[in-house]
Amino acid sequence: MKYYYIGVDLGGTNVRVAKVNEMGHIEQVIKEATEISQGVEHVIDKIVRMIKSIDHYEACEGIGMGVPGPVDTVHGVMNLATNLPGFENYPLCRTISERTGLKTYADNDVNVACLAESYHGAGKEYPICYYVTLSTGIGGAFTVNHQLVSGMTGYAGEIANIVIDRNREKVNYLNIGAVENEASGTAITRKGKAAFGDQIKHAGMVFDLAKEGDETAKRIVDEVCYDLALMFADIAHVVNPHIFIVGGGMMKSKDVFFDQVIETFKTLVHVGMRSTIFAEAQLEEPGLVGAAMLPMSKSE
Amino acid sequence: MKYYYIGVDLGGTNVRVAKVNEMGHIEQVIKEATEISQGVEHVIDKIVRMIKSIDHYEACEGIGMGVPGPVDTVHGVMNLATNLPGFENYPLCRTISERTGLKTYADNDVNVACLAESYHGAGKEYPICYYVTLSTGIGGAFTVNHQLVSGMTGYAGEIANIVIDRNREKVNYLNIGAVENEASGTAITRKGKAAFGDQIKHAGMVFDLAKEGDETAKRIVDEVCYDLALMFADIAHVVNPHIFIVGGGMMKSKDVFFDQVIETFKTLVHVGMRSTIFAEAQLEEPGLVGAAMLPMSKSE
Numbered sequence: 001m002k003y004y005y006i007g008v009d010l011g012g013t014n015v016r017v018a019k020v021n022e023m024g025h026i027e028q029v030i031k032e033a034t035e036i037s038q039g040v041e042h043v044i045d046k047i048v049r050m051i052k053s054i055d056h057y058e059a060c061e062g063i064g065m066g067v068p069g070p071v072d073t074v075h076g077v078m079n080l081a082t083n084l085p086g087f088e089n090y091p092l093c094r095t096i097s098e099r100t101g102l103k104t105y106a107d108n109d110v111n112v113a114c115l116a117e118s119y120h121g122a123g124k125e126y127p128i129c130y131y132v133t134l135s136t137g138i139g140g141a142f143t144v145n146h147q148l149v150s151g152m153t154g155y156a157g158e159i160a161n162i163v164i165d166r167n168r169e170k171v172n173y174l175n176i177g178a179v180e181n182e183a184s185g186t187a188i189t190r191k192g193k194a195a196f197g198d199q200i201k202h203a204g205m206v207f208d209l210a211k212e213g214d215e216t217a218k219r220i221v222d223e224v225c226y227d228l229a230l231m232f233a234d235i236a237h238v239v240n241p242h243i244f245i246v247g248g249g250m251m252k253s254k255d256v257f258f259d260q261v262i263e264t265f266k267t268l269v270h271v272g273m274r275s276t277i278f279a280e281a282q283l284e285e286p287g288l289v290g291a292a293m294l295p296m297s298k299s300e
Numbered sequence: 301m302k303y304y305y306i307g308v309d310l311g312g313t314n315v316r317v318a319k320v321n322e323m324g325h326i327e328q329v330i331k332e333a334t335e336i337s338q339g340v341e342h343v344i345d346k347i348v349r350m351i352k353s354i355d356h357y358e359a360c361e362g363i364g365m366g367v368p369g370p371v372d373t374v375h376g377v378m379n380l381a382t383n384l385p386g387f388e389n390y391p392l393c394r395t396i397s398e399r400t401g402l403k404t405y406a407d408n409d410v411n412v413a414c415l416a417e418s419y420h421g422a423g424k425e426y427p428i429c430y431y432v433t434l435s436t437g438i439g440g441a442f443t444v445n446h447q448l449v450s451g452m453t454g455y456a457g458e459i460a461n462i463v464i465d466r467n468r469e470k471v472n473y474l475n476i477g478a479v480e481n482e483a484s485g486t487a488i489t490r491k492g493k494a495a496f497g498d499q500i501k502h503a504g505m506v507f508d509l510a511k512e513g514d515e516t517a518k519r520i521v522d523e524v525c526y527d528l529a530l531m532f533a534d535i536a537h538v539v540n541p542h543i544f545i546v547g548g549g550m551m552k553s554k555d556v557f558f559d560q561v562i563e564t565f566k567t568l569v570h571v572g573m574r575s576t577i578f579a580e581a582q583l584e585e586p587g588l589v590g591a592a593m594l595p596m597s598k599s600e
Contacts, residue, residue, distance in 0.1 A: 070572060079572050128451060140538070144449055151428065151540020153572045158537045161570065163530055166465055175533075175568055230463055233475075237458045238440070238538040240451020268475055270461065272370060272379055272453045 006051055006102070007292030008065040009109070012036060012083030015043070017050040018285075019060065020292035024120030026285060028054060040086035048099045062103040062295025063096060066112035066287050070154030076106050079154055105294040109287055110157060111148050114141035115297060116290030117245045121282040126242035130235055131281070132159065134228070135248035138180040142239060147297055160184070164230045183227040185250050191220050207253035225257050229264035236269050236276055247281030254280065306351055306402070307592030308365040309409070312336060312383030315343070317350040318585075319360065320592035324420030326585060328354060340386035348399045362403040362595025363396060366412035366587050370454030376406050379454055405594040409587055410457060411448050414441035415597060416590030417545045421582040426542035430535055431581070432459065434528070435548035438480040442539060447597055460484070464530045483527040485550050491520050507553035525557050529564035536569050536576055547581030554580065 002021055009016040011034060018029040030050050036043055051057055067087070070079045076093025078084070097104040107115075114123075114131030123129035123143070130142040140157035142149055149156050160180035171181040181187055185203040192200035192209075195216050200206060209217035232244060251258070258278070266274045283289060302321055309316040311334060318329040330350050336343055351357055367387070370379045376393025378384070397404040407415075414423075414431030423429035423443070430442040440457035442449055449456050460480035471481040481487055485503040492500035492509075495516050500506060509517035532544060551558070558578070566574045583589060 128449065128456075144444055144447075147444075149428065149444055149539065152542040152576060153540065155536070155570060155573050156428075156538070156540035158540070158570060158573075161537050161568075162534050163464075163568075164466075166530070167467055230466070234462050234534050235538050236455070237461050238456070238535050239449065240453065240456035240458070242452040268461075268463075270455060270458060273455050273458075276452060 003296070004056075004060045005292040005295050006054060006057060006060050006063045007288045007290070008047060008051070008063060009287040009291055010034070010043075010047070010065055010067050010084070011109075012068060015047060015050070016288060017047070017054060018288045018292060019054050019057075020289055022296060024116065024283075024289045024293070026288060029288065030054070034084075036084055036086070040090055043084075044095055044099075047096065051096075051100050058101065060102060061299070062105065063100065064112065064291040064294025065092065065096070065104065065106040066109040066291040067092070067106055068109055070158075071107050071111075071150065072154060073105070073107055073148075073150045076104065078106070103295055105298055107148055107150055107294060108141075108154060110139040111141040111150055112290030112294060113247065113281070113286035114143055114157075114245070114290065115146070115148050115293045116283050116286040117247075117281055118143040118146050119293050119296075120289060121286065122245045122279040123243050126277070128239065128241040129243050129245055130239060130241035131157075131245045131247070132232070133248035134184065134246060134250035136185045138184045138231075140235070142241065159231060159235060162231050162234055164227045164234075179227055179231040183224045183231070188220065188224060188250075192217070195220065203250060204253055207256040211256050221257055222260075225260040226264055228257075228261045229268055232261065232265045233268035236265075236273055240273060241276065243277040243279055245279055245281050247286070251280055303596070304356075304360045305592040305595055306354060306357060306360050306363045307588045307590070308347060308351070308363060309587040309591055310334070310347070310365055310367050310384070311409075312368060315347060315350070316588060317347070317354060318588045318592060319354050319357075320589055322596060324416065324583075324589045324593070326588060329588065330354070334384075336384055336386070340390055343384075344395055344399075347396065351396075351400050358401065360402060361599070362405065363400065364412065364591040364594025365392065365396070365404065365406040366409040366591040367392070367406055368409055370458075371407050371411075371450065372454060373405070373407055373448075373450045376404065378406070403595055405598055407448055407450055407594060408441075408454060410439040411441040411450055412590030412594060413547065413581070413586035414443055414457075414545070414590065415446070415448050415593050416583050416586040417547075417581055418443040418446050419593050419597075420589060421586065422545045422579040423543050426577070428539065428541040429543050429545055430539060430541035431457075431545045431547070432532070433548035434484065434546060434550035436485045438484045438531075440535070442541065459531060459535060462531050462534055464527045464534075479527055479531040483524045483531070488520065488524060488550075492517070495520065503550060504553055507556040511556050521557055522560075525560040526564055528557075528561045529568055532561065532565045533568035536565075536573055540573060541576065543577040543579055545579055545581050547586070551580055
């Protein structure tokens with residue numbers, strides 16, 4: 001007998017609903033514009049309609065939702081919903097569950113991506129997976145025995161705010177020296193613009209210059225590698241995961257920086273931690289698959 | 301029906317064996333010198349004899365051992381045994397289990413103390429407890445739903461090595477700016493000696509001077525508070541625990557520094573994390589009780 005789950009990937013721009021089997025295979029997927037400007041109830045109506053259009057939706061084991069922001073997973077409520085005005089403190093899971101008749105769970109999009117990787121991707125053989133996304137921002141999440149650990153208020157994995165060097169400049173609301181302000185795609189672009197001017201449009205251009213041998217770009221990349229390695233080391237001393245699963249747009253330039261991060265990491269941890277595995281995220285649709293895995297993980 | 305467990309607190313100097321009930325109450329306790337100089341087998345014989353001298357030991361549900369060093373909890377083997385030469389890689393749990401007929405588990409002493417506090421102490425109502433001991437050194441451990449998360453190689457909670465300021469001086473094998481070298485009892489004593497000379501014998505004397513209004517001592521304490529707050533913030537961004545449970549000898553001076561650490565912590569985390577609870581460890585015998593709780597936590 002096969003079990004099926006419904007995954008909802010609710011973003012500020014689009015919402016997607018999929019039917020996913022227990023092996024993480026997507027059997028059916030529907031996509032619509034979120035249209036958050038038309039209000040919360042409009043979006044809820046849309047999600048319910050999309051779920052009910054899934055073949056035999058009522059025979060699925062449950063619904064999981066990935067949402068952009070920290071979630072109170074006990075009450076199924078978003079604690080913060082910058083990109084989905086009106087969803088903050090809205091009884092999301094209760095409403096969807098009442099209107100579909102299916103148990104409903106929610107967690108933030110990085111957490112569900114981590115869950116997907118822990119079940120069906122790079123982490124499937126490892127008890128403790130720490131997922132890190134290196135993109136315009138930096139996010140994280142972790143699982144213990146395929147269960148997400150979301151934290152008291154859904155902030156587990158808010159590693160963007162880890163201070164890797166307190167002697168930097170204030171950039172924004174994050175801590176001075178927060179890793180996101182020093183080693184994210186946005187930070188690398190900022191540092192690239194400062195060094196090379198406005199022709200630098202994204203982090204990939206800085207990585208390309210470093211690859212071509214430009215000394216200034218190499219210095220930027222060296223600093224970024226050290227900053228990231230220290231972030232990974234801090235996480236490792238707190239959790240000692242079996243594997244770091246790394247995703248996000250910066251990994252397009254992984255050949256320029258990833259090995260250097262790993263080698264530097266080894267110099268910043270105890271001998272017994274140097275075998276920590278670093279792997280690239282594997283799944284094409286971690287958001288949808290991971291959302292669908294939420295009810296499966298809760299039933300274990 | 302009451303359930304009983306056997307807890308073993310194996311230290312470099314003494315070994316204690318106790319019968320503990322499921323409520324964490326110690327019913328019987330025996331203590332002997334470890335005599336590690338006489339070899340591993342001598343110590344193992346001693347532990348087995350002590351266990352067998354517990355009333356109705358054979359009716360207990362299992363044995364848990366707290367040991368000084370990181371443990372491979374899957375195989376029940378110490379990964380590092382600085383204070384117990386010969387125990388590194390010795391099949392500890394298998395041997396004790398074979399010779400007593402009881403299931404046997406082991407974990408490091410800080411981890412079992414955390415487990416005790418999560419079951420029967422300050423953390424008993426909280427899903428995620430992060431235990432921090434501030435003493436001559438700094439250690440940590442954490443539980444999720446009363447299960448210890450020991451990590452890939454038992455290094456979860458090795459927070460001593462978290463870098464709180466990379467612009468300090470090299471002190472020892474730990475990272476430059478590792479929190480243990482900047483804010484532990486040993487570090488405070490070192491800084492006190494540098495400021496006041498050799499009349500400073502321990503950290504408590506620096507705290508006392510600060511309490512009396514000495515400006516130099518206050519500066520040392522201010523720096524220590526900031527360093528500790530940043531360590532707690534780093535941990536919180538990784539795990540977002542419901543509660544930090546803080547123990548260790550430095551807490552004797554908690555009136556001088558603990559509130560300041562908590563207030564500074566709040567300035568270093570997201571708004572949604574500021575309600576994280578900070579509590580003092582409560583139990584008198586966390587090592588023995590926590591060891592005894594190991595088999596209980598594994599059976600849940």
